[in-house]
Amino acid sequence: MSARNLILADLDGDRTWRLQDYLARGGYAALKKIIAESTPPADIIAEVKASVLRGRGGAGFPTGLKWSFMPRSFPGAKYLACNSDEGEPGTFKDRDILRYNPHSVIEGMIIAAYAMGCERGYNYIHGEIFEIYDRFEEALAEARAAGLLGDKILGSDFSFDLFAHHGYGAYICGEETALLESIEGKKGQPRFKPPFPASYGLYGKPTTINNTETFASVPFILRDGGETFLNYGKPNNGGTKLFSISGHVNRPGNYEIELGTPFSELLEMAGGMRGGRKLKGVIPGGSSSPVVPADIMMDCTMDYDSISKAGSMLGSGAVIVMDETTCMVRALERLSYFYFEESCGQCTPCREGTGWLYRVVHRIEHGLGRPDDLDLLNSVTTNIMGRTICALGDAASMPVQSFVKHFGDEFAYHIEHKTCLVPDDVQREGSKIYVGPSC
């Protein structure tokens, strides 16, 4: 097994999230060293580049490179934002990082602010996890009281303050420019890029946005070295990563493993398939990543390159496991409804197209499918993709394309026979209330 806890190291559930516990785990050592040695900011960015840490929010963009885009000498305010607006179906890792190890995110953000010259930061937390937002506020108060945040951090000339901002129910705010609009107190509608946030971000000032897990990885990298972090993963896929496993496994939950660990091992760690049933398909990187059939998935390793080769994306590391009791048409119908519901409405292809996708999949599922519906679905997706401001339209299209591609026979069966290939009672039994041993 390749379980390896760097981000969730030495945690003991709810009991050890406070500052004193984090300090006892070696927390804030990296920051203290940087302050004591007045480490040049460029050295920090070089260390993060050496770690080959890639953005953990979904896009997998190299973090060190992103940091180097910030115009350090820009006169005036520069901002830092943490994206904890975790609402992609299947993803629930940032909640656990903030719940059990909030100071790792705070320390990571302070180091990032030091490296990029930011004076102020915001952590945008998903509204539905409001109890976690309250806890993060408490953690911030602890850090401020200890002189780790605010004016002249640890007696140095470096000042940075950090605040929590909550969402209130909009998936689109996980898109980085929508998130900035939301912090500005507006509807969360994405902005055109360019200009990119590094030149025109929050309040029109240079801004860098990283995911929660990305920031939480930074203290380890600065303390133990970028190369050490890289070596926990594999080339071009540095470090460990949290995977959120949901669906038909015996122990749904978060598992931190080295990148490059075989999927079969991860599945075993999650207790294997529920009821010993057969694996049918896996959505490996959150609901917007293309579904991968069981036989292909079993040959994959869990890293950006392997999953990409399998025709999907590692995304946020949200692994949705579906067994043989799953009707793939019904599964897709639910996801399509989600994107239809969450489209911000700004771009016509997405606003109208997600409605088309949902309605067509819905009618196939309900026995009203027409012979040319699969062609229609493909045509709608190609008319959405690449024609919108942000990636939500693509995110809505990729599940449709991949479900139809890999499970086309199930869709055809629905259209021809007006019923599911998987009998209703089998589906019902497979999706009944399941509470695993981990709770």
Place this chain on the structure above:
Amino acid sequence: MLSQESLKLIDVEVAKYPSDQKQSAVMAALRIAQQEKGWLARETIDAVASYLDMPAIAAFEVASFYNMYDLEPVGEHKITVCTNLPCALSGGVHAADYLKQKLGIEFNETTPDGKFTLKEGECMGACGDAPVLLHNNHKMCSWMTTEKIDQLLADLAK
């Protein structure tokens, strides 16, 4: 319009942002107003807007965009159940059906005594805890078996 307590809480939020960016506090301010009033009537939204020196329509845009704000009255206890795919694979839909049956209402309905409103939610970022539901937006209830749903409803009915 809003209580002194709510205004004080809003002031704490305003202080998080640069002094010329009071509007940034609108999401928290609307949440605080909703906690006080139970839901967001137009005059409540207008009061928030005026307190933050922003146009009323801009505050309304925010209130209507984010789905945890209630623009119509809801019951004393709003229960939002996630039925998205990962939850549905572990009983999210069954839990919702059970709630509907127990309360005798459908989604977006309120019990005649005004106690409970049932809503269908989108991903709450807690798929490993399925079935998951939110009580009055802020309290997350995990692994909701029928027994735990019975217990929750009994506790709330008191």
